[in-house]
Amino acid sequence: MSAFIIFGLLFALMLTGMPVSISLGLSVLTFLFTMTTVPIESVGLKLFSGLDNFGIMAIPFFILAGTFLTRGGVARRMITFTTSLVGHLPGGLGLAGVAACAMFAAISGSSVATVVAIGSIMMPAMVEHGFPKRFGVGVISTSGALGILVPPSIILVLYGVSTNTSIGALFIAGIVPGIVLALMLAAVTWYIAWRNNYPRMPRATFMERLRAFKDSFWGILLIGIVLGGIYGGIFTPTEAAAVAAVYAFCITVFVYRELKLTEVPRVLLQAASMSSMLLYIITNAVLFSFLMTHEQIPQAMAAWITHENFSPWIFLLVVNVILLAAGNVMDPSSILLIMAPILFPLATHIGINPVHLGILMIVNTEVGLCHPPVGLNLYIASSIAKMGISEITVAVLPWLVAMLVFLGLVTYIPEISLWLPRALGML
Numbered sequence: 001m002s003a004f005i006i007f008g009l010l011f012a013l014m015l016t017g018m019p020v021s022i023s024l025g026l027s028v029l030t031f032l033f034t035m036t037t038v039p040i041e042s043v044g045l046k047l048f049s050g051l052d053n054f055g056i057m058a059i060p061f062f063i064l065a066g067t068f069l070t071r072g073g074v075a076r077r078m079i080t081f082t083t084s085l086v087g088h089l090p091g092g093l094g095l096a097g098v099a100a101c102a103m104f105a106a107i108s109g110s111s112v113a114t115v116v117a118i119g120s121i122m123m124p125a126m127v128e129h130g131f132p133k134r135f136g137v138g139v140i141s142t143s144g145a146l147g148i149l150v151p152p153s154i155i156l157v158l159y160g161v162s163t164n165t166s167i168g169a170l171f172i173a174g175i176v177p178g179i180v181l182a183l184m185l186a187a188v189t190w191y192i193a194w195r196n197n198y199p200r201m202p203r204a205t206f207m208e209r210l211r212a213f214k215d216s217f218w219g220i221l222l223i224g225i226v227l228g229g230i231y232g233g234i235f236t237p238t239e240a241a242a243v244a245a246v247y248a249f250c251i252t253v254f255v256y257r258e259l260k261l262t263e264v265p266r267v268l269l270q271a272a273s274m275s276s277m278l279l280y281i282i283t284n285a286v287l288f289s290f291l292m293t294h295e296q297i298p299q300a301m302a303a304w305i306t307h308e309n310f311s312p313w314i315f316l317l318v319v320n321v322i323l324l325a326a327g328n329v330m331d332p333s334s335i336l337l338i339m340a341p342i343l344f345p346l347a348t349h350i351g352i353n354p355v356h357l358g359i360l361m362i363v364n365t366e367v368g369l370c371h372p373p374v375g376l377n378l379y380i381a382s383s384i385a386k387m388g389i390s391e392i393t394v395a396v397l398p399w400l401v402a403m404l405v406f407l408g409l410v411t412y413i414p415e416i417s418l419w420l421p422r423a424l425g426m427l
């Protein structure tokens with residue numbers, strides 16, 4: 001009964017148009033003050049202890065690094081490099097867009113930053129070279145979602161913090177799924193371009209590719225610094241985030257010199273605004289998790305699953321349906337912070353690996369980014385391409401189908417996520 005009241009309050013407040021974060025906090029506080037005898041002191045203590053987590057510090061640093069890189073010309077250089085490699089193939093610019101999104105995702109950790117940085121350059125370039133606008137929008141809207149799967153993903157950090165799962169193991173688990181999804185999106189891009197005889201770019205010479213690589217080297221090097229530093233035992237994921245922020249500042253201001261020192265305060269303010277918004281959601285999610293535990297809702301659901309003898313196969317199917325439905329009304333961070341405390345104990349109860357569950361949840365939220373009504377990537381692409389949401393929704397369908405097929409693969413072939421962490425002794 002408690003679960004119906006809590007979720008009823010939450011969705012009633014959301015239907016009024018109130019932001020998810022505020023709806024979450026108000027529904028929890030209303031239930032706590034009117035239907036329980038929980039002392040107010042314990043609420044404050046839980047808020048403090050929930051946010052007193054070293055891993056949370058990685059979030060503002062990764063956001064700051066992504067903001068610097070978005071403004072500092074790194075994306076343009078990566079696009080030039082990927083175009084020199086695959087531009088001569090059918091749909092070459094589209095393939096370059098997929099590759100550039102994957103590479104930029106690996107240094108920004110954000111889907112929004114990836115779509116803005118790559119899309120604002122690549123979509124006009126595709127139109128200029130004779131590609132239909134719908135093709136460019138479909139490629140970038142879906143490929144930009146790699147930003148929350150490829151490490152260092154901010155959403156993976158949130159999952160790790162919410163469930164006490166190793167952030168390092170989650171990062172390494174996202175590499176193979178990220179590569180597989182990028183290849184599937186590239187295959188759809190190639191097929192559509194080949195079937196419609198879209199333009200190709202001239203084949204780049206070896207020297208042109210070498211110059212493009214040298215020009216983008218400092219941005220690409222950040223991938224090796226972050227992941228190599230974490231898995232080489234040089235620093236923790238949180239320390240890696242701080243290193244990434246400082247490195248991004250140095251290369252955009254002093255190496256590429258596309259960001260002036262006078263513009264740095266504006267970048268800091270933008271990153272601080274995004275960080276504070278996300279941390280506010282985390283604060284309310286901590287309260288929500290506390291209330292779920294106090295009312296013993298996860299325990300009751302675990303007992304019901306045991307009684308009904310749910311197999312892992314059926315459980316994962318139900319999880320996908322719930323998360324895909326949630327993607328219609330909530331953004332990825334809200335979905336994860338609300339659902340992870342509920343699904344995590346249920347999954348571990350029936351033997352599902354927490355890292356596998358984390359990757360599964362991330363892929364579900366990726367799908368949510370690419371379809372209305374809350375598909376954030378679509379709205380960003382709409383503002384860049386000056387197209388209506390309904391038109392963009394139709395444009396992304398072939399790539400969205402590929403993402404759903406990939407979701408099925410990740411769900412029922414857990415080794416896609418778990419093989420590399422196990423090979424490195426992290427599981």
